[in-house]
Amino acid sequence: MRKLLLASLMVAVLAFGVAAATTDSDTHSFSVDIEEMAVLDCTDAPGTLSLTQPAAGGAEPAPVTDATAYIQYTIVLGSEITKEIQARISDGTLPVGCTLTLSANAALYEGTDTVEPITLSGTALDLITLIPTCATGTVADTDGAVLTYSLSVEALTGTAADSTVVKNTSNQITIEFTLADTA
Amino acid sequence: MNHVAKQAFLSFLFPLLLISNVAWSIDITSVGNWPLTIGENDLINGAGSDLNSTYESTTYQVSLTISGTSGSWRVDVRKVNTNWHSDLHLWVRRTGDGSGGSVSNGSVYQELTDTDQPFFTGSDDVPGITAQLKLSGMSIQVPPDTYTATIYYTVVDI
Numbered sequence: 001m002r003k004l005l006l007a008s009l010m011v012a013v014l015a016f017g018v019a020a021a022t023t024d025s026d027t028h029s030f031s032v033d034i035e036e037m038a039v040l041d042c043t044d045a046p047g048t049l050s051l052t053q054p055a056a057g058g059a060e061p062a063p064v065t066d067a068t069a070y071i072q073y074t075i076v077l078g079s080e081i082t083k084e085i086q087a088r089i090s091d092g093t094l095p096v097g098c099t100l101t102l103s104a105n106a107a108l109y110e111g112t113d114t115v116e117p118i119t120l121s122g123t124a125l126d127l128i129t130l131i132p133t134c135a136t137g138t139v140a141d142t143d144g145a146v147l148t149y150s151l152s153v154e155a156l157t158g159t160a161a162d163s164t165v166v167k168n169t170s171n172q173i174t175i176e177f178t179l180a181d182t183a
Numbered sequence: 184m185n186h187v188a189k190q191a192f193l194s195f196l197f198p199l200l201l202i203s204n205v206a207w208s209i210d211i212t213s214v215g216n217w218p219l220t221i222g223e224n225d226l227i228n229g230a231g232s233d234l235n236s237t238y239e240s241t242t243y244q245v246s247l248t249i250s251g252t253s254g255s256w257r258v259d260v261r262k263v264n265t266n267w268h269s270d271l272h273l274w275v276r277r278t279g280d281g282s283g284g285s286v287s288n289g290s291v292y293q294e295l296t297d298t299d300q301p302f303f304t305g306s307d308d309v310p311g312i313t314a315q316l317k318l319s320g321m322s323i324q325v326p327p328d329t330y331t332a333t334i335y336y337t338v339v340d341i
Contacts, residue, residue, distance in 0.1 A: 034321075
């Protein structure tokens with residue numbers, strides 16, 4: 001009887017000792033899904049571009065330019081290598097006989113400018129290419145790529161075609177910028 | 184085994200074994216999966232700006248319940264990464280005391296690492312201890328992907 005009690009007590013104490021050191025764990029998960037991003041915004045619209053008469057008779061009207069507008073963008077690339085920004089006239093028409101060109105001056109690491117200004121039309125053309133993951137900044141008139149618009153009269157030829165240049169017309173043009181995957 | 188021995192076993196050993204197996208089975212349960220999605224709406228100031236660097240869950244994102252206790256205990260916490268980026272840092276802090284027993288410490292954010300760290304302490308059974316998570320280090324330099332980790336809470340008798 002004494003042996004049985006002693007043995008039983010030892011088993012109980014052993015079980016007690018093991019159980020007293022117990023711990024337990026449980027879990028939950030955390031996940032963050034980062035999406036690809038491509039957003040752009042234009043700051044101020046350029047001012048009115050007005051062609052005026054040349055100072056000297058016989059000369060063509062000098063092109064008029066505006067470089068007050070900026071385009072700012074944030075790009076977060078996923079599987080694409082780079083993005084590009086294209087521009088086109090999406091609404092309105094230019095005065096007959098006039099040409100509107102556009103160039104952009106992107107900072108280093110925020111894309112590659114086109115070598116020559118692009119001539120705006122209804123067809124989208126590359127303005128800034130090879131844009132990596134970047135954020136240009138949002139400060140007005142300093143951050144982003146400065147946009148330079150230039151309005152000029154198409155070369156006058158001294159022929160009847162010159163008469164198609166219409167004076168005293170005022171047209172409002174809407175330029176659309178699009179962020180696209182690099183082709 | 185005679186009758187006396189049987190009585191001794193039933194009246195002494197069996198209850199003791201029962202107590203040792205039931206009363207000391209400490210348990211912790213955690214609820215609080217936090218799926219976070221970061222996109223264009225998280226830019227600080229729209230186009231041209233970077234992403235907000237810090238994100239916080241609700242203050243009651245995580246609920247922890249401690250039961251089966253017999254006195255004082257400590258909760259340790261760690262995380263195990265499944266897919267992670269070195270710029271990202273995950274933090275946790277206790278935001279509520281729950282009800283029942285007592286809880287202390289853990290109310291200041293601490294960064295989760297892959298090794299157990301003391302989180303908070305307490306005594307007796309306490310359900311509904313709330314906690315909040317924080318993610319820091321986010322920027323556009325973290326490539327798009329889904330980054331995941333499992334957070335482990337371990338209760339230890341002390």
